[in-house]
Amino acid sequence: MSILPREFYQKPTLELAKALLGCELVKETDEGVASGYIVETEAYLGAQDQAAHSFNNKRTKRTEVMFGPAGNAYTYVMHTHCLFNVVSAEPEVPEAILVRAVEPLKGLDLMEQRRPGRKQKEWTDGPGKLTKALGIDPGDYGHALVRPPLYIQSGYTPDHISEGKRIGIDNSGEARDYPWRFWVTGNPYVSR
C-alpha cells in the first residue's frame, strides 16, 4: 500500500476517473484515521461541460484550484454539505473528478460516531455523506493529495466497471446525458 504519486494523476480525466475506482481515500485527524475505497466517481470536463462549475473556462475564486495541477483537492460547500473532488488535467485546463461514494475501510468507530443512528451502508453512499464520515471539510480546499492529512493510496483493482449518466444536474442542458459517471459494478455502497 503506498500513496499515489503526482504522476498518477497525469492522465486524461475520463481515464483517471476509472483509475480512481478501488483506490483508498484517507483522511487523518486528531481523532484518528478514517478511510474507504472509492467505488463511484463522476468526471467534470470544464470548458466543454455545461454542468461543471468551470464551464466555458469560467475562472472564479471557487474554481481557481481546477486551473492548477492535477492531484489537488477541490472541496465545495453545497447547501449544508461539503463535496470532494480530485483536480485533473494539466494547469489551465479546469477539469475535476467528483467522488460520489466510498466503501468504509479504516476508522469504522470514528465513522459510526460521525454518522450516529445510521447503518454502515448509509455512512458513505453519497457525495455529502462520505465527506462527513471521513472528516473532509472546506479547509482541505487546494490540498495536494500526496501527503497527510488527506491523500489517496493504491487499493484493489475492480473486477468490472459500469458507466452511465451523471446525477443531480438535470438543469444542465444536454450535458446531463453524457456518460461520465463510473462505479464498481455490483458494489453495495454506490449511491444508486
Add this chain to the structure above:
DNA sequence: TTTTGGATGTCCT
C-alpha cells in the same frame, strides 16, 4: 449591498 440558487441529505406525509 442585496438577491439568488446550487454536483445534497433528511425527515415528513
Add this chain to the structure above:
DNA sequence: GGACATCCAAAAA
C-alpha cells in the same frame, strides 16, 4: 414523492 434546512459565492442592482 415533496419540503426544507442553511451557507457561500456569483450575479445583479
